Amino acid sequence: MNITLQATNLELNDEIRSMVEKKLYNAFRAFGDMNLDPVQINIQLERTTRRHPQERETEQLFRAEANVSVPGRLIRAEGTAGVLEQAIVSMKRKLTREIRVWRTKRIDGTRAGARTVKETIRSDTGEFE
Numbered sequence: 001m002n003i004t005l006q007a008t009n010l011e012l013n014d015e016i017r018s019m020v021e022k023k024l025y026n027a028f029r030a031f032g033d034m035n036l037d038p039v040q041i042n043i044q045l046e047r048t049t050r051r052h053p054q055e056r057e058t059e060q061l062f063r064a065e066a067n068v069s070v071p072g073r074l075i076r077a078e079g080t081a082g083v084l085e086q087a088i089v090s091m092k093r094k095l096t097r098e099i100r101v102w103r104t105k106r107i108d109g110t111r112a113g114a115r116t117v118k119e120t121i122r123s124d125t126g127e128f129e
Contacts, residue, residue, distance in 0.1 A: 001028070001039045008046040010062075016045070016084070023088050024066070027096040031103065040069045045084065064091040073102055 005017060020043060031039075046063045061080055064087040068075040075098045079090025 001041055003041045003043065006042070006044045008044065010045055010047045010084075012045070019085065020045070020088060023085075023092050024095070027092050027099060031099060038069075038071065040067075042067045045088075047084075062087040064088045066091055066095050068095070068099070070102065075099060075102055 003021075005012065005020060007016070010016075024043075028041075044063075044065045044067075046065075048061050048063060061082065062084040063078065063080045064084070065078045066076070075095065077091050077095035077098055079087045079092070079094060081087040081090055
């Protein structure tokens with residue numbers, strides 16, 4: 001896995017890097033024992049101000065976005081909050097859920113393919129179980 005971390009309007013230091021890695025460790029555990037070499041992970045952290053005219057100029061909103069490219073799909077998750085750590089946690093929860101859905105579909109597809117092959121072999125040989 002190749003992890004790229006970018007920041008906009010925010011200083012990216014070792015403390016933030018370690019916080020992101022620590023928070024996202026559980027999300028990447030959802031891959032399980034799958035051997036996925038070409039996985040690219042792009043994480044973007046951003047500090048924005050005044051996203052809507054109703055907000056005060058002093059209000060700051062943090063946004064964390066993760067794009068994970070796995071074979072056959074791009075998994076994307078985004079989280080926003082008033083504190084950077086909360087934005088990362090929100091993004092992590094969504095990312096974990098999306099990775100689990102993708103993994104379940106991939107495993108179920110493999111099982112369905114195996115089931116089809118078994119049924120084809122049984123119908124060709126005339127055996128029934």
